[in-house]
Amino acid sequence: MNFNSFPFLLVFLPATLLLVAIARKLRIPRAPQLVVFVASMVFYSWAKPANLAYLLASIVVNWQISQWMSAATPESRARKRLLQLGFLLNIGFLCVFKYVNFLLTSIPYFAAHHIRLPDLAFPLGISFFTLAQIMYLVDVYQEVAPPSGLFDHATFVSFFPYVISGPIAKARRILHQFPTLNATAGPSADTVARALYLFSIGLIKKVVVADAFSQAADFGFDSARNMSALEAWVFVSCYTLQIYFDFSGYSDMAIASALFLGIDIPRNFDAPLRATSISEFWTRWHISLSEFITAYLYTPILKTFSRATLVTSGVATLLAMSIAGLWHGPSWTFVIFGFIHGVALVINQIWKKQFKKKKGKKSFELPDPICWFLTLAVVDLAFVFFRAGTLPVALAYLPHLVSLRHPFSTANLVQMNGAGIMVAVYVLAQIAGVAAAFFDKSSEALAQNFKPATLNLVATCVFALVALVFLNSSMSKPFVYFAF
Amino acid sequence: MTSRTWISRVLAAIALVLCVNFAAAIALDPYGIFRDPRGRKLQVVFAARKAKFLLSKRYVPANFDALLIGPSSSENWDPASIPGVTMYNESTLGANVTEEKRIVDQALSRGHFKLAICILYPTMTTNHTMNDGLDAVTTAEALGSIHLYIEEAAQILAALHRPIANASAPNGATPLKGSGQRFDIAHFTASYFDVDPVAVADYTHMVESLQANGARIVYVIPALYEPCRLLNAAEFAAYQRKMQPILPQAATIDLSSSEFETFRANPDNYVDCFHVGADGAAKISTYLAQHIN
Structure with missing residues (x-):
């Protein structure tokens, strides 16, 4: 969904804000965050619902790696190996969709033999949400940020304002604001x-x-x-x-x-x-x-x-x-x-x-x-x-x-x-x-x-x-x- | 002013302006969408593709029972003289048949047409690209858009007896823009005669839809200025040979035939190799009226 489109301006944004306001009034714990998460899923999958599977898979895999990393003892080899695995999977994910055919056509032997993978239409925002999660893994590895729960991580990665084209956000900057999102008062009029x-x-x-x-x-x-x-x-x-x-x-x-x-x-x-x-x-x-x-x-x-x-x-x-x-x-x-x-x-x-x-x-x-x-x-x-x-x-x-x-x-x-x-x-x-x-x-x-x-x-x-x-x-x- | 008041005033001001804008759009209704279009005389002054698309929703079906479908070479033909029908000229500058089909489909959804003149010319089938936002145009644009405001301004000026030059007639015939004659007599590039399969399929579907709607089809091969035509005669003939068997069968009036040679040889009838001037358009309209009758 585009910000500069009538479905976003007239339906999506007002409806999301209204539902978040209602959720705040209901005082159900983390209900506003749930509304934002569901809204982000709708926003992301608007043009092509199949893309949602890639986003969710990326979220779950990165979250699981962060959990394993935090469970490993600091300075242990396993922790570093997990970070490397995270890099490998994220960069591999990007490469499969964006770079493999580029590399194959750039290497003369493969180019001459027309060896290529099928052209996969890459999921919207892949470059942005992959970078955000690489930063998250590094932050968890360096213990700059604590590992978050799956719901928080999913809300952070898929947050509709930046999931498709950034700005590329750091988890530690966003996650600590979720209590404000869930607070009854909501943002000020200012x-x-x-x-x-x-x-x-x-x-x-x-x-x-x-x-x-x-x-x-x-x-x-x-x-x-x-x-x-x-x-x-x-x-x-x-x-x-x-x-x-x-x-x-x-x-x-x-x-x-x-x-x-x-x-x-x-x-x-x-x-x-x-x-x-x-x-x-x-x-x-x-x-x-x-x-x-x-x-x-x-x-x-x-x-x-x-x-x-x-x-x-x-x-x-x-x-x-x-x-x-x-x-x-x-x-x-x-x-x-x-x-x-x-x-x-x-x-x-x-x-x-x-x-x-x-x-x-x-x-x-x-x-x-x-x-x-x-x-x-x-x-x-x-x-x-x-x-x-x-x-x-x-x-x-x-x-x-x-x-x-x-x-x-x-x-x-x-x-x-x-x-x-x-x-x-x-x-x-x-x-x-x-x-x-x-x-x-x-x-x-x-x-x-x-x-x-x-x-x-x-x-x-x-x-x-x-x-x-x-x-x-x-x-x-x-x-x-x-x-x- | 507090932020709360500021927000309220912003939203109220936007809502107020939108309401005034909608009221003006409905009152002036230059595309004949919101009020009964029967008997109204609506013109096109800007963004002809979108305008003819929107006019074809209600205005054309309510007031016309025949269509002239083509590119700019037939844009200034005035089809009023064709007896027995009231014809609207859907021709548009640089239009291909995919664009014309989108416009005609609007008219067919509400109207019944006795006759459709379809221009058979290479540029109609060279590609199927929709230009000037025709692919995305919606009825909502008749409520607030740049082209709506220009049409509204033109309507107000016309009411003040200050009509816009180059505005179309209420039957869609549009005077050619520019002045003076310019003949670039040269071989056309090979790509000029490219036949795009999607465009040809759209042409076929458009004709079939018109026939299903009850319209008699007449293909018209336009008259190029003779020196230009002669230089490219073989290519034009090849194009016609290629197209005629593909399209649904119907009568054809060939303005490139020998019968029409005197007209084509007279430069006074033309503004350039492709387009006839006002006098030339009048002669063609008379000729079509006699032959179609």
């Missing part, structure tokens, strides 16, 4: 008002702004001919903005949906397109994934080296980012996407640690606008591979970025815009999007500073109504990250 405000922002970001940018990005990647350098950068920047508004809008709606129930889930974006370095970008973009990469990929890889130096740290960065790229999907384009970010992060590390030191007293720093511009250029360049789908398409796009033949020609932009009312609507949405992405606070920051004032009231109503009109005009596109 929290609900903040949730309503944030949800309306997320909805308009996805339904209006992201889809307006997708019109331009789709044209650039699918239909444009003889692009100038200017056009190539404009189209890929539109894709960057599309994916930012698409995913951050989704995350806003996820956070807001959880807030309606009184649960605070991690934020995922913090105005990333205003970052002035690539390392800052990754502290603001898909934050929950960045934290996973740092804690569960980069650090363990770095620890495998005898000592941490600039070189070993660089190798760990490249490996971790390439794996993170591959996490998005079984394609070399995603690996290259991650690798480009890895290279940029390594250069950033060298710049910080070496160049600045050599300058001695006063470190050499580029002006912020230039840093911002360079960061955005790297992000755009990586997104060419993210958007292209196949390597040949990406490689065909790249020369346009540096083409000196009519570099400032706007023929494709003119052709894309054409004329008509919808163009005006899209251009307005795009202008608003550029202003919001580069000059305004992040929506999470806006929600944190939320006051129940008239201006916010008008904004919430306008955002909700405009988004509903767009939603009812059957123009909305699916979330980009649903594909992962």
Whole structure:
């Protein structure tokens, strides 16, 4: 089920909130949690009920491993073996659905003999709930978090606001909030008002702004001919903005949906397109994934080296980012996407640690606008591979970025815009999007500073109504990250 | 203001705006869905696919007993002169037959049609992609959507005697957008004549549904500007040979035949290789009226 759909907005969310409120009034222990769990099952299985079996199997297996781990004595070999078994099963689960055929087609012998598994349509959200459970197993292994009961674990993993596309939540952050979920009082009016405000922002970001940018990005990647350098950068920047508004809008709606129930889930974006370095970008973009990469990929890889130096740290960065790229999907384009970010992060590390030191007293720093511009250029360049789908398409796009033949020609932009009312609507949405992405606070920051004032009231109503009109005009596109 | 008051006011304001919006949609009803559509004269100014889909729910069945089904090459044909029937032009810019079938199915669910003119042209069967949200359109869009508001605005302007240029006639005939003539006389690409099996199956099902509904079918092969047609004559002939045996049998009017050569050779009848201008459309309508009669 999509957050930006009428079944969710008009039936699922109101019905869930109402049933949770009734369950709270009934004072039956953990009845609200049961309602949320059942609602999450409905939400997850809405499009394809068969997927539910995979989710439930993954939940039960991981929970059982966590139980065995907690029963084993600390520091015992069995405990470590169980953690390894957990890794093996989770990564194997991901591989069967996403990566086996990719690996087979990437190895020349298998590719030549057309040896492949049947293409299995991977369960929705597999990349997200598998990572959440790997983090859970590590936390239990390290005794950072106690093992939870099956009901709590199942509710945590399947929680509908994040089960399909994140944010990737840690068990220890969510489980301790279940008493609040089950409490008779429920969330305060302040929290609900903040949730309503944030949800309306997320909805308009996805339904209006992201889809307006997708019109331009789709044209650039699918239909444009003889692009100038200017056009190539404009189209890929539109894709960057599309994916930012698409995913951050989704995350806003996820956070807001959880807030309606009184649960605070991690934020995922913090105005990333205003970052002035690539390392800052990754502290603001898909934050929950960045934290996973740092804690569960980069650090363990770095620890495998005898000592941490600039070189070993660089190798760990490249490996971790390439794996993170591959996490998005079984394609070399995603690996290259991650690798480009890895290279940029390594250069950033060298710049910080070496160049600045050599300058001695006063470190050499580029002006912020230039840093911002360079960061955005790297992000755009990586997104060419993210958007292209196949390597040949990406490689065909790249020369346009540096083409000196009519570099400032706007023929494709003119052709894309054409004329008509919808163009005006899209251009307005795009202008608003550029202003919001580069000059305004992040929506999470806006929600944190939320006051129940008239201006916010008008904004919430306008955002909700405009988004509903767009939603009812059957123009909305699916979330980009649903594909992962 | 407390948060509780704020929430109440947000929900009340949204509910109020929605109610006013629904009231306006029902009062103006530019798609003829909520009020009795008999005798009304509704036009299309925007998003023709969705508009014709929604008009075909009640307005077309209530006011018309014949259909003209085709792509943009028949979009501006005015079928009013065909005697014995009241025809609605369902033709849409760039439409393939799968899209036309979705629109026609709406009309068939409520109406009875004596006659259906089906254009037989390669672009109708090249693919079966539904564009401009036609696959997802629902009646709910007649209660609040961008295209509804544009139709409502056009209706209000028309009431103020400021009609929108390029709006369709109440029978669906739509003047061609753009101005001036432009003839790109060239060989068409091979993909222009691709035949998509799904589209062909949809064409067959659409014709069978129309026949089951009681409609007499007349296929019309449109008239291309002669220099263009001659360059691609072999491909067009091959396409017709391929399609005629597949589709249900019915009468065919071939505007690409020698009988119509004088018309096709006259550039004044055309705006480009594919589309006839207003005068050309009038001549074709007269010709069809004589022959179908």
